[in-house]
Amino acid sequence: MxxxxxxxxxxxxxxxxxxxxxxxxxxxxxxxxxxxxxxxxxxxxxxxxxxxxxxxxxxxxxxxxxGMFRQDGSPNLSRPILHERADAIENQVRRLKALRDTLRHVADCSAPSHMQCPKFQQLLRVIHPQAAGAPPWRPKRRRQGE
The missing domain is CATH 1.10.1660.10 (Multidrug-efflux Transporter Regulator; Chain: A; Domain 2)
Known part of the structure; x- marks a missing residue:
């Protein structure tokens, strides 16, 4: 050896x-x-x-x-766990591609500002509903005695 x-x-x-x-x-x-x-x-x-x-x-x-190694150091890879992680990566790739495409559209959009671009507004609604004109979050009113 x-x-x-x-x-x-x-x-x-x-x-x-x-x-x-x-x-x-x-x-x-x-x-x-x-x-x-x-x-x-x-x-x-x-x-x-x-x-x-x-x-x-x-x-x-x-x-x-x-946990993917045996006591002797040899690999012991769980195929179901590998499939699960591959699926998660595939979903992440899909989301990142959609984000990339949206950002490219916004960068090339002919609207006078990003805020007037419908695609950008759609992206904001997906990411954060309140950012695109939804009613703003308001703190709860304190009740008397609180």
Whole structure:
């Protein structure tokens, strides 16, 4: 088994040594040995770091990512959870595309101001109903004795 020094692992993975130590503290990765004060990792740790990076990019917390590994560090990915997260990302992409298209329309709109653009008004109603002419929020009146 070839061991990788923490500095070499950091360079190969692009993950700073401080983050590697933090991941080890959380139990996401494990060092196998030490060479003096320097931690040594097995080659599987590079795969684990790639999966951690992918999980973070997909919006999983480090605690959720930790649950995606077995005790021996091998991946144990739940397909239903991955499908659920992929669906959430797909919905987010749809919302962002709609927002992008609306913003492009507003930027190119020939209305004298954004506030006179019907599409912009529609966007405001969707985001915040009170911002587009709905009755403003009013604080409740205090009753006597309150």
């Amino acid at each position: 070839n061991l990788i020094d923490i500095a070499a692992l950091s360079q190969s993975s692009g993950v700073p040594p401080s983050t590697l130590r933090y991941y080890e503290e959380l139990g996401l990765i494990h060092s196998c040995a030490r060479h003096g004060l320097r931690r040594q990792y097995d080659e599987q740790t590079l795969t684990q770091l790639a999966l951690i990076s992918l999980g973070k990019a997909a919006g999983f917390s480090l605690e959720q990512i930790k």
